[in-house]
Amino acid sequence: LSVAHIPSPLAAPSLQAALGTLRARGLRVSTTRRLILAALYAAERPLNADELTARISADLASVYRNLSLLEEIGLVCRVQFGQGAGRYALASAAEREFVSCESCGTFEAVDPARLEAVRALIARELGYRARFSTHPLVGVCGACLAREEAVG
Numbered sequence: 027l028s029v030a031h032i033p034s035p036l037a038a039p040s041l042q043a044a045l046g047t048l049r050a051r052g053l054r055v056s057t058t059r060r061l062i063l064a065a066l067y068a069a070e071r072p073l074n075a076d077e078l079t080a081r082i083s084a085d086l087a088s089v090y091r092n093l094s095l096l097e098e099i100g101l102v103c104r105v106q107f108g109q110g111a112g113r114y115a116l117a118s119a120a121e122r123e124f125v126s127c128e129s130c131g132t133f134e135a136v137d138p139a140r141l142e143a144v145r146a147l148i149a150r151e152l153g154y155r156a157r158f159s160t161h162p163l164v165g166v167c168g169a170c171l172a173r174e175e176a177v178g
């Protein structure tokens with residue numbers, strides 16, 4: 027049984043390409059939009075609006091407004107981790123998937139190739155093609171497991 031790869035069109039492979047997409051849509055390349063995109067390209071993980079606001083010293087309402095526009099035109103995607111605030115990543119980063127700890131709330135990006143065996147098993151057992159790009163694979167991380175074992 028072969029499992030199809032996650033579709034991962036590179037919405038914009040670089041900051042310049044992303045700015046080009048804005049212009050092509052007739053949208054202004056404002057300082058805030060440029061800074062949000064630059065911060066997301068520089069980030070190692072999806073950021074929430076508060077983190078973005080702190081990184082680019084813009085006001086939160088403006089960050090939300092611009093994120094919503096960038097999401098609408100397909101440059102940015104929203105990643106939901108549990109009950110917390112949504113986080114934002116470049117749409118091109120959708121090729122990365124995420125694991126998240128329900129105990130300490132930490133999360134990390136994972137190369138989708140590392141989840142292929144899991145995906146194949148889920149496909150075989152349940153008939154689902156799983157993806158962990160917009161909702162992470164949730165469990166308990168190694169550090170929390172070690173702490174639980176230490177406590178007893």
Ligand SMILES: [Zn+2]
Nearest residue numbers: 127130167170
């Ligand atoms: Zn943990």
